[in-house]
Every structure is written in structure tokens, then in C-alpha cells.
Amino acid sequence: MAEQTGRALVPPDALADLRLAFAEEVAERLPRLAARADLEEARRDAHTLASGAWIVGEPEIARLARAVESQLPDGPVEQLLALLRVWTP
């Protein structure tokens, strides 16, 4: 996982809690995003993951997720999935 930048002022326990929540969010949304069976749902998943990624200090995931959100069914979906898989057990 990437080092957090600009997050020094968030208490470490709060940040750990946020990262745990993000991991749970990835676990829930990654399969839907990978399947892309419902494009509107996939767009919403990408949107949610983008804002969560920024909060937990993952700007590259945030950037890719924003791109996927606006470009579905195209866009850098596979790159995003590869980075998200790092967060799954």
C-alpha cells in the first residue's frame, strides 16, 4: 500500500480505521467493478472508491477510479482493478 502523503494531521488510529473501512469497501465493490454487469452500479462503485482512496492516501487509485467513473465501459479498468486487488485479502 502506498505511503500516505499529506495525512500527518489525521490521528494514526483514525487513519487506521479509515484504511480498514476502505479495505472493506474494496472487498465489496471490486467484484462488481470487475464484472461490469450493471454499468450504472459500476460507475457508482468507481465514484465511491475514488473519494475513499483520496482520503486514505491513495491518489493513484483515486485518479484511475475517477477516469473509470467518467469513461465506463472504457477507461483504465484493468489498471484500477490491479491496484485495488492489493487491498483485498
Next chain:
Amino acid sequence: MTAPLTPPKTAVVVVDDSAVQRRFVRTAVEADPSFTVVGEARNGKEAVALVARLRPAAVLMDLDLPVMSGIEAIERIMAASPTPILVYSAHVDGEQSANALEALAAGAVDVLAKPSPDDPGTLEEYADQIRRRLRVAARIRVITHPRGRLRASSPPPGSRLSLTVPAPRADAELRPGVKLIALGASTGGPQALLAVLKELPVDLEQAVLVVQHMAEGFIPGLAAWLDQLVPLPVVVGGSGKRLLPGTVTIAPSGGNLLVQDDRLRVLCTAPEAGQFHVPGIDQCFTSIAEALGPDAVGVLLTGMGRDGAAGLKAMRSRGAATLGQDEATSTVYGMPQAAFALGAVERQLPVREIAPAVLELVGRA
């Protein structure tokens, strides 16, 4: 000896489908000990029910929600249990600022852009912004569903340009020389502006100037949004341009728009030192008083604070007709109240009666 009384905490509901965002916003909000998050909702439908049950002092809501959209949730909350709603979203700035206007028109009191992935700001700066805007939002006394009222007073579809204007009142004073109708607004302004501007006919001979307090970047969205909904064309003003008859010009953000002369040429200037509200209504209205004297109509709509009161007073002192929005229809009865207390307002009216009153003044009744 009695223990000091602890003031009650301000109850807040957070609405977001992302657990990360909800936790972050809760942490950010509760870093201010005067706030407590009393509930969280994951979609618009849950939000409507939760707000009705908990009656919080304020709601923090993302716009992009499943099950029921943020816009619909705002409308339903404002219809059933009016509560100040601060919207935060990734889709409200730049080209997407129309979404912010849609949220404000639905009844939200303020809109905050979520940081983009490339934003250099820190989480703590974002958290600080949320707390500052929430402190203001939680103090606003909101009224029931502004959009519902607008719809109730709208003409039937297809009749927007053939307006029926009430007959002139016996005591209405005709102002045939009026060249400019100037409107100032702040919190709750977009929906009030829509209520007024949609009633002005497409062949209006006067220029219309709007000064709406708004953060940098949102004014083009306001102009585009209004342009779709009102008969007159709506543009953003700029230095050296003239205000055109039959056109609504919106003062750009980032400075003050001043009317230079009776040919309606305008100049944009930098904000004054310590100026809190930008663009400034006082600065604009005062310039209109000096440039046009009695040949203008000034209207001060809903908004927090007192910007515009002194400017409207200057207009009235130079013979211009002046109107203020009344308390019952103002989202925040701050600016119009300050103007009324200052003796700047000739007539105080519900928002739906302002356009007919303006049309009476310019002889279009």
C-alpha cells in the same frame, strides 16, 4: 457551588454511501466538540427517514447516492422536515457546477466540492472546511421546500413567455426611465433568483444585473443553469462590457462589478481589503446609485449577513425604487432584514410578488 452548564451539542446527520467518507466526515465533524453526529444514512431514502426521526440541526450529504438521488432526498427533506443541508460532492465544481445549483435550488443551503485526486490540500484542510461551513449552515433557519413553492407558483408548461401580470396597484409608481433592474442575493439566492427571473418577459426593455455571493468557479454554472430556465438570456459580466437590455448579466466571482455610467458600462475591480462577501452587493448597488440615480430598481433577496443593505439605501437615497424579500419566503432573512431596518426598502414582498412589482414599476403590467 454548581457545575458550569455545558451547552447542548449541535446534532448532525451524515449521508453518504461510502463507509470511508462517513467515518471521515464523522471524525472531522466531531473534532469540534460542539458537534455530535447522531446518525448516518447510506442512501437518499434512508436520509429522508432518518432526518424526519432524529430532527438534527444540520445534514451533511453527498449528492451521488443510490436508491434515491441526493437532489430528490434534499427536496423531500425540505418538504417534510426542513433542515439546513450542506452538500459535499465530487461533481459540483468546474463544468459540473450546474449540479451545485440544482442542489441549492432543491433547498440545500451550501455546497462544498470534494477534493479531486490531484488536490494538493491535506485531509485536515478538507476537514476544517467541512467544520467551518457546517457551523454557518447549522445556524440557518430554513423554511419548507423552496422548490415546492416555486412549482406551485409556476405558470403551466408552454405559457412561460406569455405571462399574466397582475393589474397595476393604484399606489404603484411608474418609473418609465428605468434602465436597470439590479438584484442582490446570498444564501438561498439561486432559487429566489429563479422565482423572480422566470417571470420577466423575453422582450423586457431593461437590463437585469444579478450579484449573487458565490465561491470562485460557480458563477458560470449559475448562469448556464438560469439560462436554461428563464425566458431572458443569462450571461456572465466582465470588465469593459455593457449591460444589455433584455439580458440578465451575472456579476463574476472574485471581485466587484461596478456600473460606471448611464450607458451601463461595467468595470470589475478587486475586492476591497477585508471584504468578506465577494462579489460585493453594496459596492455594486452604490455604483448604480451614483450612475443611474432614479433610473434603476434595486432588489435585495434572501441571504445571511447585511451585504447590500447600505447599497440599497444609497439607491433609495438617489431616487431608485427598492424592494426587499420578506421574512416568510427568505431562506435566511438577514440581508433583507438589515436593509429594511436601515430604511432602504420601499416595499417588502414575498418572492413570488417581486417580479410583478418590478414589472409594474417599469410599466409592463
